[in-house]
Amino acid sequence: MGPSVPALRVGDRVAVFPAPGAWSEHITVPAEAAVAVPDSLSDETASVLLVNTITSRDVLRAVDELRAAAAAPSDSPLLVSGAASAVGKLIVQQARDRGWPVVAVVRSDRAASTVRTNWPDVPVVVSGSGGWQRELEGAVRGRPVPVIADAHGGPFVREILPFLDDGGTLVVWGDLAAQPWTLSTLELLMRELKVRAVSITRWATRPGDIRAADRRAALQIAAQHPHLLAVHAAYPLAELPSAISAARTSGTGTVLLKLN
Known part of the structure; x- marks a missing residue:
């Protein structure tokens, strides 16, 4: 421990991010990358504490900015695909904490059950079922959708874009499909749709105060919603x-x- 590090002590259990080489027996990281882990958190929870929460907060920062720029009404829903995934659940919870209506889009009945167990009042649409677009129309209820947070990628992008408001933005944070998009340029041009990518690989370039706030928020979320981790x-x-x-x-x- 360097002499100018007051917040940690030798022997503290910590979670670290970013930390290249973290599968080694010994690593050295900047002090700001290390967060003391409370005794109440298991090693398993601590191992996903930072990377998943930081990813979700980076996505929500983008969504927050885009909703504000679009002057979105307070009842404008946020569509979240991959809502039952480790990061997706954190996005849903924090969006609800902000008072945003959320519509969850998942790929299977099992994933839908996970969302309903955590948030019984959140509308859930299973994209693998027939007629899911009609279900999603009903869940949106004609309200404008300025932002969609998508983790699927691939051919699903073309299927979800019609639900985005003209001039709206698709925030891409995952690629579960691992397939190319099948969009024509005109599909974006005619409605002036935008795409914004969010990657945790860029998080280290965020301002120091934002990174510190994200680490503090990770501990708070772990304390308030441990089941999500x-x-x-x-x-x-x-x-x-x-x-x-x-x-x-x-x-x-x-x-x-x-x-x-």
């Missing part, structure tokens, strides 16, 4: 195939590898 499963490295299988099938949480 719950880990689906943890496996030793020797059981890597089982971990991969769990990651492919869970759809609602993080799967960890434990090296020790």
Whole structure:
């Protein structure tokens, strides 16, 4: 511990981000990257404490700015795809904390059940079912949608864009489909739609006060909503195939590898 670091002590349990080389036995990180972890948080929760929450806050900063720029009415819903994912759940909760109506879009009935368990009053649409666009129209109820937060990507982008208000913005924060988009330029031009990408790889370039606020918020969210940071499963490295299988099938949480 450097002599100019007053907030931490040798022996403290910490979560760190960003921390290149974090799978090593020993690493050195800047003091600002380390957050003391309360005893009430498990190692599993601490391991996802920063990366997931910071991602969600980066997305919400973009959404907040875009809603303000569009002078969005207070009842304008935020459409969140991938809403049952580890980051998606954090986006939904914090959007609700801001008083925004949320409509969740998920890919399966199991993911829909996860959203309904956490927020019984949030409308949920399963995009893998027939007629889901009509269900989404009903959930939106004719209100303008200035921003959509999308984690699916791929062909789904073309299917969700019609729900975006003219001049609206698609905030892209994930690529669950891992497929190319199938859009024509005219589909964006005619309605002056915009795309804004948000990546945690750029978070280190944010101002220092924002990064500090994000770390504090991560601890607060963990204290208030610990279930949103719950880990689906943890496996030793020797059981890597089982971990991969769990990651492919869970759809609602993080799967960890434990090296020790």
